[in-house]
Amino acid sequence: MAEVTAALVKQLREKTGAGMMDCKKALADTDGDLEAAVDWLRKKGLSQARKKAGRATAEGLVAVATKGSKGAMVEVNAETDFVARNETFQTFAQTVAQVALETDGSEEAVKNAAYPGTGRSVEEELTQLIGTIGENMKLGRSTTIDVGEGVVAGYVHNQLGAGLGKLGVLLGLRSGGDTDKLEGLAKQLAMHVAAANPNAISQDDIDPELIQRERQVLEEQARASGKPENIIEKMVEGRLRKFYEEVALLDQVFVVDGENKVRTVVENLASELGAEVAVADFKRFELGEQESSEENEGAEAA
Numbered sequence: 001m002a003e004v005t006a007a008l009v010k011q012l013r014e015k016t017g018a019g020m021m022d023c024k025k026a027l028a029d030t031d032g033d034l035e036a037a038v039d040w041l042r043k044k045g046l047s048q049a050r051k052k053a054g055r056a057t058a059e060g061l062v063a064v065a066t067k068g069s070k071g072a073m074v075e076v077n078a079e080t081d082f083v084a085r086n087e088t089f090q091t092f093a094q095t096v097a098q099v100a101l102e103t104d105g106s107e108e109a110v111k112n113a114a115y116p117g118t119g120r121s122v123e124e125e126l127t128q129l130i131g132t133i134g135e136n137m138k139l140g141r142s143t144t145i146d147v148g149e150g151v152v153a154g155y156v157h158n159q160l161g162a163g164l165g166k167l168g169v170l171l172g173l174r175s176g177g178d179t180d181k182l183e184g185l186a187k188q189l190a191m192h193v194a195a196a197n198p199n200a201i202s203q204d205d206i207d208p209e210l211i212q213r214e215r216q217v218l219e220e221q222a223r224a225s226g227k228p229e230n231i232i233e234k235m236v237e238g239r240l241r242k243f244y245e246e247v248a249l250l251d252q253v254f255v256v257d258g259e260n261k262v263r264t265v266v267e268n269l270a271s272e273l274g275a276e277v278a279v280a281d282f283k284r285f286e287l288g289e290q291e292s293s294e295e296n297e298g299a300e301a302a
Helices: 006-016 020-029 034-052 087-100 107-112 122-133 179-196 208-223 229-247 262-273 289-301
Strands: 059-067 070-078 137-146 150-157 167-175 277-286
Touching (some): 020 034, 059 150, 059 167, 070 150, 070 167, 070 277, 087 137, 137 277, 150 179, 179 262, 179 277
16 A cells, blocks of 8 residues: 555545545555546545535525626525535635626526636535535525626625625626716615615516505505595505605615615716617626525425
8 A cells, every 4th residue: 555645645635635534545545646636526425415415504694796897696505604604605606606707697507617727517516615615505506697788786785705605796887978077876786775675677577466565555545544535646656655765776766865766876877978878788696595485485385
């Protein structure tokens, strides 16, 4: 049997990120063959990943990356907040967000994309990380925004690292105007979305079923007041306008100035630039909200 030297163990640790005892055992079982030991550890990591696959992963990080007119955002989940503060985990999340920029943003595309410098896919690298850190992890979700012409800005609330946190936003402005000024407003609007949590850009984008349900509730509330039908209709329309202000981004009061509606702020920039400016899209990820949603759906089904 070949001698397992401290230098060989160190080399294997640097190559794989695995623990010292695991590296020593891998080298002992493969007769000191470094590459065979790497495969041994990968197999062990895969085995551990399967054992841990059932554990809840409500912690983790949201990572945001932007480049010109395109942005990407991913949520990488872990079991504990302790792991979310692990430097290796943070680097992984940041790297996956950068990788997502080169994809269409679907989870499948991101998982199958090459993880830089490893010869492995993102999914395979995640398996390696599970084996190294010892917690269940998963790529919770991913998305991209590409406006073609214009800018996409990102915002992370209470950053833990560059583009990392518990709540992230991407927002795209489509325009042929000055990109510096567009980016300035896009960043402010992304911050607004983080705070105000709209669910649509404009009234036209709100789910008609949601509006209908809201209208029915408001009509019942208004009729309970005993007012005549013509007054009830006016009451309902007034309350619906308030509803639109709560859920439609362009109808919300801009959190930065506390006075103008977002629509007015966008129109003012368009006038200043002498070019059309439109909010093309926005995405908002809050850590764990997907897990909570799935739990609620499961409870309802039960």
